[in-house]
Amino acid sequence: MILLKQSSPFDVFLDKLTGRSVLGDAECHAILGLPGRPVQVRTNRDFVRLGEQVEHASLVVEGLVGCFGQNRDGARQITAIHIDGDMVNLNSVVAPGATSALQALTVSTVIQVPHAALHEMALRYPAIAEAFWRETVADAAILADWTVNVGRRDARSRTAHLLCEMVCRYDRGDNANGASFHFPVTQTHLADMLALTSVHVNRTLKGLKEDRVVQVSAREITVLDWDRLVEIGDFDPAYLQIGRPGGERQQQRAVG
């Protein structure tokens, strides 16, 4: 599968897909040829509301997007965070009634891809249908990990764990000492991800900074001591299922 043109906004998405699934040329071309309408979303703006019937999935091209739930009192819980190249709500193709809200955490650009196109593609190319399903499974694995994180780790460990995850998802997992990534979220956002209060996030982050494990400046996070961060965060990247098509088992032929 040698496709070198880096022009389509779907390139990064395709990369993520092929990181987990085996796709043939025909499928790759199809993905790259998907239709889509770019949309800018302002910070803290819901672009999908709870209960809404959506008609397109959204591919993040730039920015950060969160999946929000909340309790009766309005306390919010982020259940997933999506970075560029992630198709936020691919799941909506088969379940268009949104069960959680989607909000941009920063100014973001997303490409709205009509369900019809994705659905048709899944019907036509079983390998794509499978790849989409697999993406949903991977997202669910991350979600399960978040549940464990929120449920069974204390604030310090929980925070470190999240940072480890983001390092890996930003593909800085190797050579991680000194690795840094732009993570433009407020401490309130972090609190919503970690099920803490922003005050406590502040204290926790302070601790990690004082211990020279990470450095945070201008919303840029730098890992000073990766091994220590992994240990504090009780982190094992297996659940992220990054870069092993077919769960390192299937030798699926590339149909196409």
Add this chain to the structure above:
Amino acid sequence: MILLKQSSPFDVFLDKLTGRSVLGDAECHAILGLPGRPVQVRTNRDFVRLGEQVEHASLVVEGLVGCFGQNRDGARQITAIHIDGDMVNLNSVVAPGATSALQALTVSTVIQVPHAALHEMALRYPAIAEAFWRETVADAAILADWTVNVGRRDARSRTAHLLCEMVCRYDRGDNANGASFHFPVTQTHLADMLALTSVHVNRTLKGLKEDRVVQVSAREITVLDWDRLVEIGDFDPAYLQIGRPGGERQQQRAVG
């Protein structure tokens, strides 16, 4: 789709599928004809271990099965619970490397269905591929709800919420006052689902019993005041996506 024979152990599974997806006769027959090997699992026995490569999905016929994560100290967190008729790890068809352990909470009977059969069926019947994908999405929605529950509700509300969910999943949602269901889990199991300690589960349950909201006897849970339970639990069943094929939008033709 008129299939009245209630002989196959896949009947309940098919019911759940058709509750969310539209399937034609051919697909229904195919599902009912799936191969499978019944297996008994003892209480507290892992039948899938973390990291294991599995080769079949497991359909719960009887009993209760939990999906477990844990932290470094061995504190456990249940991330999903499956009752009879649930295909526990349908997701393993496309991601055979287990990212969490599966354990029977009570003596359970599961039917092991080879991935090969499920995979082949998904390739042959796009509507089934889609239905399987949709089941994964529904499970993920429940998981997201659990994350919110664990992260943003206090012990009392969290417990009530879980009970509400189980009432609905056991299909006792209507006529819910007086509804009861067999839920043979220990308080330690409940603690692992709710991210509490068993001691605190005990105190919380005591409170709900004293307030005449629920009654618990011999592992049978009876709802005394459904409206109150819903209110305490801050519960809205929408996320369960029960009984509305296609997310109450798609008028999908039944292919077959």
Add this chain to the structure above:
DNA sequence: CGCGACTTTGACAGATGTCAAGGCTTGTGG
């Protein structure tokens, strides 16, 4: 320069965890 959003800090409150002991149920074997 000043406003608004975000961060940082301290004092205190409250929810939940920890530890430990005793009571109850259930199943088993004599």
Add this chain to the structure above:
DNA sequence: CCACAAGCCTTGACATCTGTCAAAGTCGCG
């Protein structure tokens, strides 16, 4: 049919983590 053991439930006293409230400091932007 009784006695015992094992697991489970229940309870109390106390510890600890995290939340709450409030104020001041900082940063970036118009």
